[in-house]
Amino acid sequence: MSLKESIEAVRNSFRAALAAFPTDPQQVEALRIKYLGRKGLVADLFSKMATLDPSEKPLYGKLLNQLKKELTTAFEEKVKEVERKDTKSAQEQADYTLPGLYYPVGSYHPLQQTLDTIKSIFKSIGFSVAYGPEVDDDYHNFQALNIPKHHPARDMQDTFFIDDNTVLRTHTSNVQIHLMENQEPPLRYIVPGRVYRNEAISFKSFCLFHQVEGLFVDKYVPFTELKGTLEYFIRQMFGDDKKIRFRPSFFPFTEPSGEFDIWDDERRQWMEILGCGMVDPAVFKNVGYDPEIWHGYAFGMGVERIAMLKYKIQDIRHFYQGDVRFLEQF
């Protein structure tokens, strides 16, 4: 049998073996060794090259290499094909309906989410953000804001005192004064923060809550601008379909003052969400701004109130209890 015939014989016998490809991995390996192993049939053919005439070597070398490549490729493909079949049947047997491995899921507090939304709306229309102290002196929390000692307006905000002259701030408006004391106009800020009220705790009031204060001072900041800006905010926050109203109110540090209400369909009543007004000239005088030159508006809103409306939360105490059954809903 010539070498050429031997090559053909190996090829044919391999094809036959491939057609009856074994399923047992050991037999598969045995088949590989029989043909493609170091001492297999192909290697055996290569070893016979040595006996050939040198002029025949290139041709047979080429043929043998072709054979080896062909067999290797065919074998590997067959193995893959069988594996694919195996995987498929394994898949049919395994229970992939089992739950996945556990990884915890965190949550952002609803007040954080609401505050973030408020901040981003105002940042997008040119407001900067400032912060200030939670414990402040009576002057910054009250007097500089045109609320003298013994003024009936003090009844609007029940106050925690540290001493006669030091309070837990009742609103973030104290930061208005700090800002204006420390810089020249114009300025435009919002001020988020925690504030405190000495009120009995119930489903609708807590001893503390969170406010976002706003202040815009420039030469021409009319009342129409106040209305337009805050309407824009409310529309962004609550959407265009909410019924809102803007009515006069009273705050010692703004004049004229107003409040925005939003109609609550569930409670069937107006809910106050935002107090505002034109900065009172007395406040400008207290910080050394000339009220003949500078005008401005200020506003304040309760983050809790907005979150309660947004998420339909009926009891304010949920915010501070840290109940995971509550937190994981947000």
Next chain:
Amino acid sequence: MKISINWLRQFVNIEETPEQLADMLSMLGMEAEIGLDLSEIKDVVTAKVLAVDQHPNADKLKLCLVNDGGQDYRVVCGAPNVEAGQVVPFAKVGSVLPGKIKIQKAKIRGEVSFGMLCSERELGISDEHTGIMILPEDTEIGQPVAEILNRSFGSLELDITPNRPDALSHLGIAREIAVKTGRKLKKPEIHVRTSAQESEPVEVIIDDPDGCPRYVAGVVKNVKVGPSPQWMVDYLKAAGQRSINNIVDISNYVLLEMGHPTHMFDYDRFETRQVVIRRAEKGELFVTLDEEKHELNEHHLLITDGEKPVALAGIMGGLNSAVSDKTNTVLIESAYFDPLTIRKGAKSLGMLTEASRRFERGADPEATMTAFWRIVNLLEEYAAGELASKVVDAYPKIITRPKIELRKSKLELVSGVKYDDQFIAQCLSGLEISWQQPESDVWECIPPSFRPDLEREIDLIEEMIRLQGYDTISPSRRFTSSFPTSKVDPLDSVGPIIDAFVGLGFHQCYNNSLQPKKYAASLGKTPVVMLNPLSEQMSVLRTSLLPGLLQTVDFNIKNGNKNLLLFETGQVHEQESDGFAGIKERFVLAGVVHGLINEKNVHTSQDRPHSFYSLKGLLDSALKRIAKTKPRYEDQDHNGYNPCNQVLINDTPIGIMGRVRPDYIELLKLETGDVFGFELDLNVLTGIYDKPIVYKPISVFPKINRDVNFILDRAIKTAAVTEKIYKVNRELIKDVRPIDIYEHESLGRDKKSVVFNIVFQSDVRTLEDKEVNSIINEIISVVSKHFGAKLRA
């Protein structure tokens, strides 16, 4: 404040429905809601009582036959006041009363009742429940009762801001409606007696003109104490006031009508014929007519009869001079008291009365006279009284109103709206502000005595914008950035820091800042203490976020959530030294982990509990995200944590972490079991986050991994060894990590074997084995020398 709509009609025409009226007043700055909602009363009609018979089986019950204009009904009624011929509210079977009470056919003591005759309480009008409500005899029968009652008892609940004492009256509210609608305001008619018999002497002596600038007094005798006329009873009822007797009612009526508080003394109980107004002495005792005994001080102003105090001025009269059924002669007081004096006095006693509310906001000094005459007129008409003294008007300190210049140009600058002169004139006149216009831009105004809030130009500007209506002002939006801002939000980076923890599965909490002192003072810190706390449980400001989080863990465990990852950001306070300046505020982030990382499940056969190391890993992950570098941990002693590590980033301490000490949890009286916690300084952390990131080129050269196995004394900390290994070649050693620890007696007593995996890589070339081997040799020599380590074969 409750306002009767029917009463308002005395002073101004009202064409609006209660809803429309409430809207109008809200838009004028007096937030209003419908006070009495009779819409709940359905199918209750007016009916005539045809006959009343005794119930055969019950002494106190009656069998009534009533007619609703169509049919006759038999009704069992227990009211003592039911009589044939009356017109009464009749709730038929199927009708609904307030509180969603549905009337059904019922058998009462053997007799069937087809409905119910209603009392005022059952209709939700008042607390009156001793008998059924009797309607006027001429009331049409078969009418829905809601409609009829609305006519008499329709009311609004108003929220009056403290700057508007004038609006605490029906007349004041009517004035607002009149100005807004352009309708005419009809004030009550006052008849001033020019001559009277002066049989009763009276003298007023004001010791403290600052506290009492004006005091009007007069005596009315021969009053007949008795019931008030029905119209007055109904008005008062609709405004939320119970009728007492004609004398007391008249005083209340005038208060609610025109807003001026007056007081009536039983003059026969005066020791002298003098009224002396003086300051109280410290410790002086006084019993007010509600039978409460008060200890007074120099803040209080007293009315005395020349001998003894008879009233706490502007707050409440005294029991010793109160009008009773036997009163014959009354002294009428109509005064103006200093707002600050009344406020301080009332506040220090914790009292708030209808009178003090008005005086402390600023009463009308001119109304003293009109209110006096109004009282006299009503006493004459409804209590048969006769004015029997001269009218004393002691007015030692004249109160004047300021002259205010209103510039139209400023009005338009502040409002952003154009105004025409006619509108301004109409508003000013409607508000009873006297004015002239010397120049086209300038309006010289003198506000009326009942508007103490109008003192400056801006106050008048507000009135113009208010009366124009906030709803009609067209909004404008410019949104231009007219000035630069360097950093829009100094705490911008708190957001991504929170993201890092939420991303790892932490729930964000907002806990109470107010804590028991026991909590806040527990770690050797001095909390900021409140003078007037809500309770002992909330008497100081928190010094750390940890106690609150532990409380939250405790709460959640008790509510069935046992595996917890919680964190919070917030302010904590400490009283570092005395006074306001000694209060230090810090912005911190803290968190706790508790329970299991993983419960055993189909994939894992064992529970994996949280531990010191699981927290450390979570912090590694979060802080790598925040600081872009791994944190370092150093042992620390701490009375809240054990074990405890200080956490450092690039050698800057940023906080602590560890296992919360069980004795600390016990001290807080909590039952949480093992909790692992951390506290980080957010100001430092945001600074680290904000550092600019500079990209380092990625090395394209291969890494070489080697394991080195040392036998070490058990007491030696792996972190110290790791640190030492790094130092051998900071350039080429990229990572050092203990990957296996083994302890066995074969190693020797108190020894352990630790395998360190070391990663080598150069940024500029391919490392050769030779080079790595020489570094390894150096590592072996350094670690051996330093820690007495041996290489394990």
